[in-house]
Amino acid sequence: MTDFLRLAEDIAREAGDMILAKRPTMSEEIETKSSPTDVVTALDTASEELIRERILAARPGDRILGEEGGEAPGESDVRWIVDPIDGTVNFLYGLPDWAVSIAVEVKGQVVAGVVNVPMRGEVFTAALGEGARLGGERLRCNTGVPLAQALVATGFGYSVARRAVQGEVVAAVLPRVRDIRRGGSCAIDMCSLAAGRVDAYYERGVNHWDFAAAGLVATESGARLGGLRGRPVSPDFALCAAPGLFEELHDLLAPLDPERDA
Numbered sequence: 001m002t003d004f005l006r007l008a009e010d011i012a013r014e015a016g017d018m019i020l021a022k023r024p025t026m027s028e029e030i031e032t033k034s035s036p037t038d039v040v041t042a043l044d045t046a047s048e049e050l051i052r053e054r055i056l057a058a059r060p061g062d063r064i065l066g067e068e069g070g071e072a073p074g075e076s077d078v079r080w081i082v083d084p085i086d087g088t089v090n091f092l093y094g095l096p097d098w099a100v101s102i103a104v105e106v107k108g109q110v111v112a113g114v115v116n117v118p119m120r121g122e123v124f125t126a127a128l129g130e131g132a133r134l135g136g137e138r139l140r141c142n143t144g145v146p147l148a149q150a151l152v153a154t155g156f157g158y159s160v161a162r163r164a165v166q167g168e169v170v171a172a173v174l175p176r177v178r179d180i181r182r183g184g185s186c187a188i189d190m191c192s193l194a195a196g197r198v199d200a201y202y203e204r205g206v207n208h209w210d211f212a213a214a215g216l217v218a219t220e221s222g223a224r225l226g227g228l229r230g231r232p233v234s235p236d237f238a239l240c241a242a243p244g245l246f247e248e249l250h251d252l253l254a255p256l257d258p259e260r261d262a
C-alpha cells in the first residue's frame with residue numbers, strides 16, 4: 001500500500017466515524033446551494049474541515065480541492081480531492097448509501113483513492129497499478145455483459161433544467177437494458193461497478209470530487225472510464241463499464257446527448 005493510500009484511508013475512516021458519532025444531533029442542520037434540491041448539512045462542512053486539517057497536518061504543502069471548501073491556489077504537484085459526504089440526500093433521509101471520498105492526484109493523475117461507506121462498514125481502496133480492493137479482497141468488475149443484460153446505475157445531479165433532459169435519456173435507455181439503478185452516490189455507484197454489483201454507470205454533470213477516488217477504484221477493477229466521443233471523464237460526462245459494454249452504452253448515449261455539438 002502506498003503512503004498516500006494509507007493516509008487517505010486513515011483520514012476517510014476518521015471522518016466517517018466522526019459523522020456517525022455526530023449524526024444523531026447535527027444532521028438536521030441544512031442549507032441549500034445551487035438549487036432547492038442541492039442541500040448541504042452541517043456534517044458535510046464538519047467532515048471537510050476535519051479532512052483538511054488532517055491532510056495539512058501530515059502534508060502541509062499539498063493542495064486540496066473539496067466540494068464544500070473549494071480550492072486554494074498552490075504550487076504543489078500533489079492535490080487531494082475530497083467529497084466529505086457523497087450522497088448527502090441519502091444521508092439526510094437516513095438511507096445508508098453515503099460515503100466519504102478522498103483521492104490523491106500527483107501531477108494531474110489520480111494515484112490513490114478511498115471511498116468509505118460507514119453505514120455499510122465498507123471501505124473501497126485503490127492505488128494506481130496495484131488494483132482495487134474492498135476489505136482486502138481484490139475487486140474485478142463484471143465482463144462480457146451485453147447491453148441488453150446490463151444493470152446500469154445513473155444519477156441526475158441538481159440542475160432542474162438538466163433533469164428534464166436526463167429523464168428523457170433514462171426513458172430511452174430503460175427499454176434497452178436489464179434495469180436502471182439510481183443509488184444517490186456517484187462514488188458508491190462506481191465502487192459498486194468495481195464490485196460487480198452493477199454493470200455500468202453513466203451521469204452528466206458530476207464533479208471531480210464525486211468520481212476522483214471511485215474512478216480509480218473502477219479502472220483498477222478492470223473497467224473503462226471516459227466521457228462521450230473519445231473525451232476523458234470530466235464534469236461534462238462520466239461513463240464507466242467493462243470494455244465492450246462501455247462502447248455499446250456509449251453508442252446508445254452519444255446520440256441522445258443534448259450537448260453533442262458543444
Ligand code: IPD
Binds near residue numbers: 154183184185187206
Ligand atoms: C451527488 C451524488 C449523486 C449525483 C450528483 C452528485 P453530493 O453528490 O453523487 O449521486 O447524482 O450528481 O452531486 O451532492 O451528494 O455530494
Ligand code: CA
Binds near residue numbers: 039067088
Ligand atoms: Ca453536494
Ligand code: CA
Binds near residue numbers: 086209
Ligand atoms: Ca458528491
Ligand code: CA
Binds near residue numbers: 044085087
Ligand atoms: Ca458531497
